[in-house]
Amino acid sequence: MMADTHRTTHICPHSLILTPESRRPAGCCRHLARFVQISGEARLALGEILVARLREREPDASTAALIKERLRFACAPCIVTVVGQPIRGHKVPEIEQLLSGGAVCLSLLHAAHALGFAAQWLTSWVAYDPVVKARLGLDNDEQVLGFIHIGSAAEPASERPRPALNDRLSQWAP
Numbered sequence: 001m002m003a004d005t006h007r008t009t010h011i012c013p014h015s016l017i018l019t020p021e022s023r024r025p026a027g028c029c030r031h032l033a034r035f036v037q038i039s040g041e042a043r044l045a046l047g048e049i050l051v052a053r054l055r056e057r058e059p060d061a062s063t064a065a066l067i068k069e070r071l072r073f074a075c076a077p078c079i080v081t082v083v084g085q086p087i088r089g090h091k092v093p094e095i096e097q098l099l100s101g102g103a104v105c106l107s108l109l110h111a112a113h114a115l116g117f118a119a120q121w122l123t124s125w126v127a128y129d130p131v132v133k134a135r136l137g138l139d140n141d142e143q144v145l146g147f148i149h150i151g152s153a154a155e156p157a158s159e160r161p162r163p164a165l166n167d168r169l170s171q172w173a174p
């Protein structure tokens with residue numbers, strides 16, 4: 001899906017995409033998202049961790065499934081893991097803390113696209129597996145909100161059928 005380019009590796013982690021997100025007041029914002037970047041050789045090292053973990057979870061996993069895990073993080077040159085830590089009892093309701101983290105993911109997609117990159121928001125089982133989360137350096141109370149894969153499109157994205165907006169739009173009336 002994405003091509004490994006020097007340009008992306010160079011630009012991905014900091015300035016234009018992540019800096020605006022980090023300009024927040026410190027102290028009162030423990031629930032705000034943090035980021036774990038996965039790039040370079042680390043992508044394949046993480047792939048080996050996923051292969052080992054899939055073997056534990058599914059001893060009969062097919063070769064194709066294992067290869068998929070080995071390459072899961074190798075398709076894009078840079079992946080930004082968006083990590084949320086919803087805090088129970090915080091004045092901001094948990095749902096809003098999570099929505100805020102989701103908005104961060106979407107902002108990253110928009111920022112990457114605005115800069116001319118391709119980007120995709122993925123999760124899958126690896127976002128929820130406690131062993132994988134620990135290997136990524138997450139605490140027990142932290143959640144992967146998304147792996148934002150950023151690269152250059154190797155081919156145009158394929159379109160798919162879309163539900164009609166009118167089926168999902170209603171007009172409220174008193």
Ligand SMILES: Cc1cc2nc3c(=O)[nH]c(=O)nc-3n(C[C@H](O)[C@H](O)[C@H](O)COP(=O)(O)O)c2cc1C
Pocket residue numbers: 120121122123124145146160
């Ligand atoms: C929270 C979240 C998790 C997702 N996880 C996956 C995933 O694991 N695998 C996948 O193929 N697509 C996943 N997607 C969907 C892709 O990112 C999809 O390309 C994106 O939603 C845009 O799709 P569209 O342009 O076809 O509507 C996920 C989307 C969201 C919002």
